[in-house]
Amino acid sequence: MAKPGQVVILSDGLWKRRFGSDPQIIGRAITLCCAPRQYTVIGVMAPGFKGLSDAAELWVPFAMWAPPGTMAERGTRGFAALARLKPGVTLAAAQSDMDAISRRLEQAYPNTNDKRGAEVSPLDVELFGNIRPALLTLMAAVAFVLLIACANVANLLLARSEARRREIAVRTALGAGRGRLLRQLVTESCVLTLLGAAVGLVLARVAVSTLIAQSPVTFPSFATPDLDVRVALFTFAVSLACGLLVGLVPGLQAHAPDLGESLKESARSSGGRQSQRVRSALVVAEVSLAVVLLVGAGLMIRSVRNLAALNPGFDPQSVLTVHVSIPRASVSPAAPAATGGQAAPAPPPVVEGRVLLDRLRAIPGVAAATLANGLPLDGDGGASFYAAEGQPAVNAQNMPRIYVHRVTPDFFGTLRIPFVSGRTFTDAEISPTSTAAIVSEGVVKRFWPGQDPIGKRVKFGSLTSSNPWMSIVGVVSDVKYRGLPQNPTADPDIYLPFADRNSLLAIALRTTVPPASLIATVRAAVRAADPSIPVYNIATMDELVSRQTSQSRFTMWLMGVFAACALILAVVGIYGVMSYLVSQRTREIGIRLALGAKGQDILRLVVGNGARLIGAGIVIGVAASFALQRLVSTLLFGVTAADAASGLAVVILAVVAMVACYLPALRATRVSPLNALRYE
Template sequence: MNSFLQDLRFSLRQIRRSPGFMVTAVLTLALGVGANTAIFSLLDQALLRSLPVRSPEQLVVLSGTGKAWEGHSSNHGGGVEQSFSYPMYRDLRDKGTAVFDGLIATAPTSVGITRDVTQNRVSELVDGEVVSGNYFSVLGVKAAQGRLLTASDDTVPGGNPVAVLSYAYWQTHMGSDANVAGETISINGAPFVIAGVAAPEFQSAVWGQVPDLFVPMSMLDVVAPGKGKRLEDHTDRWMNIVGRLKPGETPQHAQMAIAPLWHALRAEELKALGSQPQRFVDEYLTRSRLLVAPGSRGLSYSRESLEKPLYAVMGMAFLVLLIAAVNVASLLLVRSAARVREFSLRYALGASARRVVQQLLLEGVLIGIVGGMAGLLIAPLCLRVLVQRLSTDGPTAFSTTLDARLLAFNFAIAVAVSVLFSLAPAVQLLRPDIVNSLKQQTTTASGGTLNFRSLVVSLQVGLSVLLLVGSGLFVRTMQNLRHVDTGINTSHLITFHVNPLLSGYAKEKIPALHQQILETMAALPGVQAVGATNDAELADTGHSGDVTVEGFTAPPDEDFRIEIPYVSANFFHAMQESVLAGRSFSEDDDAAHPLVGIVNETFAKHYFTTPAAAVGRRVVGGDGKQGEYMTIVGVTRDAKHGNLRDAASPTLFSPMKQAKSADQLYLYLRTATRPEQSFAMVRQAMKQIDPGLAVDELRTMDEQIDTTLGNERMIELLAISFGLLATMLAGVGLYGVLAFSTTQRTREIGIRIALGSTRLGVSRLVLADVLRLAGIGIVLAIPCSVLLARLLRSQLFGVSSADPLTLAGVILLIAVVAVVAAIVPARRASSVHPTTALRAE
């Protein structure tokens, strides 16, 4: 202990004597540790952390296999196999008590809330969650204010207008009012009583969802109007099921135990569907399974899309940390090389190798601890920036708070890395050349030390190349996505969303309101064209279904899903989508005239070979047994609808005036001036139509695309940040080894100059050293980077893992950094006076 305390005091004195070294090493380490902690926080929250509920390890998520289905199905970003009908949920809940302590049902929805704020009527669209009455009790969530929903709130359809607010909504919109329970708010035009407020740490059983309020399933027709009798329809799959196992039960055993009940329930539903072909029966019943998967992290609609990007970013952050560690190791090698005589004297006076290694490790651990503490200051800043980038389109499930586990992760990384980079100088000083060192025959260290440091710097350059190649590929991907041909002219285009149903409008009054909105928007100054649809463009959503084409027999196994939006007469003009054959819609295409439709290129080529051949053909939605056929009057050029990565979907457009039901409206205004200048004008015009009609997602079309590219934008930001940081660290490492080697070769340089070498020749000598080090790192890293980039192929777009432009750019950048790092050492070497150099030793 005495020797340890002595070494500790000595280490502190040594660090205090070299403040510049300490600051450089600590900042380098802090950047690597802080970045890793911030990224790991996102990864932990999205992929690892359990829900903040009672005994989350008992939770399971249910999903059903079997492709065959009749009726309507919908999903909210997750797989359609996780969607169930409410009657199926009710039967599983009531009859599956042998293995489940409870099953809960959940589905997201948007609702319109109207409140009186300082005597002003405020209307807004918010995110809600429709849940079964046992939702909070099964999860084990407590109330922050008032009470939560109970089973008694979910008995009589339409008979329990109560709601529970999320803690965040209560804080931001209700001013943390302690008397909020019992107050009344208007949801979709109907009065609801606030029962209470959920616990602050709880957001939803669905990770990624940030609902503002929860309402019981019995109030579905009020909060999600116009959806039919979903609480009774066995063929409408629209909600998700999460369960809690009985104590001691496992998901595997529960899946086997519930299989007979699932088979029986499916058999009953199959009977209700009537006579079906054997292939349908096999898919619907024989091959169908109810899967019971662990659900401690909750259900998620977005986790799968975030998994690969987060792991990719975590890998990049780890590379930054590794580069930082190598850089600090390089700095320590410089420092230890300058202390060779000191440690040789210690050996000569009887110090053991263990004591010398202890001294060096202790100094490294101290740097690691201080670097870890500095990383604690950097990590929250990085995390806040990342969360802000992820929440540009509204609330996010990510938190900016670092919990105790992440703090432990931070220090574990710092200490582990500090021990790692302390070993390099310790190994170098285990067997010093005591005689030469005490005679001062060398000023710093042996050639072996220099070679080892050169290897370390080449490794650092190689790691930087790996990171820069990954960064370049992500940046190129984002550029390709931003410049992809969408089929729509997004310039000078405004979009916003209204849903009259969520503002209390009766369905029969909505068509007239839609027409009023279109006419009002078209009359605004600077507006050149107005179009509308019930299905948002480039929002990663879609309304799809089957169609029957007259005279076309589809193959038995064909699964050709068709987008089926309704659009206004001027929609294609506003979006500047060209018509390839036939005509566009007109105002005369209404309910008084025969049904017509327009298809896109992909649809026309699949069914009719050419666009011209499609005009005049007839088509009907579904299997053709019900509904009236419509005549195709035009074919439009393909345009991307869901997202920028996917190819254009086959699409059948119908005129809005012939729609049986078109409740919500996504409007698109093409302006002659900058789109942002029209925002206030649009809001004012909508307020004049009806102050209670909430305007949602008012933005430019370019902003809409940026919102859809949220994950890609986050990766691009981090890739650029990590790439610049890696480049800077590589430059520091190259400069350090050159400065060190130049100082060590002072006598050699002096002799060269004395024998007639020019200063330009000496500069070339230094430059050759740096290019050699950088070249070794590049040659070793390029093949590795190409191989590793193949793991990221699913995240790339329009660029290969061996993109020559990216590789050439990285090589050029590293070469420029190497040359810049060599400037000062080269000037210093070329300015050496021969007399001074020969006296150096």
């Protein structure tokens, strides 16, 4: 790809904020960081356009920033390709075309393209695929809470229809059709659910904006969640379906086939046995669903605690991380003839990284400082294929990869990364041509388990490549560069001496004071070195660690809210059903008391009925929790459904539910036999 001109396109926000909406901006030259020359503005994007990231505020041609020869190198695979399908072209058709192209490339270039292909996937999957499990889990939690609420409403409507049983029986005896009675009951329930949906949408407007503000996920402008007409229609549709569901339960129960028996049951005010069975089934369902949510919330809490206690391989406390872009000196590009036909070397940086590092070390409160091309949890440094001396050769498909980091000698001491064996780099080894290397334990475990790796050699590429051999001078513990938790089989790391060839630098400062208190001082020190050096992504290492668990903590918080709602709804439902059953059995309780039964007997009778329902719900809920564990396994870390957190959740539900049973039972023991016998 030919080298383009030094051109740039601005975002609407940057144009307005930085250039005051200058109408003459087109054709104007501006300076960007790390650039030896100025860039000509050739366009301003329309308002609202953010591309794939809200952080992007300007765009330059790809080839301008790509290293020389990148596009011609067949082994370059570190870039993503985007395409818009033509109208009528399906994803499957596009995948078929890419498969055909991959086969042709495999035949033409077997050394680099053997068994390699391209996968076509929707953009939303690539952007949000990592949060899909959490979204599905939260949707399931919402559905469970909705079902518990439906069970509660159905129980209330069933109790109401029981109270109107005599009325319904009389209307049926006078000729009212079953369909008419059913429509009336269903209409009443639908009106209630639709009114609830309307109130819920109003509350959701506030809740959604709050959740987005608290969410650790950054949504592009084109994918920001919002309450629109589609959401409202879906909400009302679900509410209508719930209304039909909960209305049918009492509606079908209300129309008894035997009117005489129905009138007798109404007269006895004890409720039909079939209705009691339905109410009991609804209570069992509520308890089982609440158990699943409580167990899920408990597992999420334990997972987050396990992640927080995970050893990242270094000490993140009292560390400030800083990123800078050191501009290169303005040097006119040499003619090809003057460089032997090769591209001119990149101009040197205006300030050496080590000079800047010395300035930062001099800041009061800074105990140690280091430079690198990337820091843990903040970049992987880029991966390369590598080979170890004395190991058998492997084909290109099975070549191991290693992540490359360039660091100064004090990198390991500053971050307190422990050495397993060997030493750090010496000052004499700080050179672009140095062959000294430090590797992580993963390299030793792969090639030299149980052996002393000091003095062993590795090289980039295959065993037959022309790359120089590098001698291992030290071994450090594995560091979780690429997230918490990191796959145990993740590629290992190799550390090489830092050289002032990079313009994008990562700096870590270990401090004796709270690291955040030095942010302004660090910025001032960088400006004093060179005002043109931009400072960005400045944060404490503790913040970087916290970001790694932010999605899990957010999911945990939401699961906790849903579990609390489920617990409250289930307890209210149990209390309501038990209170209703006690009121329906008031006459029976009075007779028992009149015949000599004691309060403890009545208490045991009522609580026993409730305990059986709660026990059945807990058993079903625990079984369902084990079955559903596989669906949320990607969100869990170091826990299973048999974890102690699950047992605690079950105990909490059982205790609270039994209290909900005990209160109506206690009231039943205080019933006056005389009043109970008169109760109708």
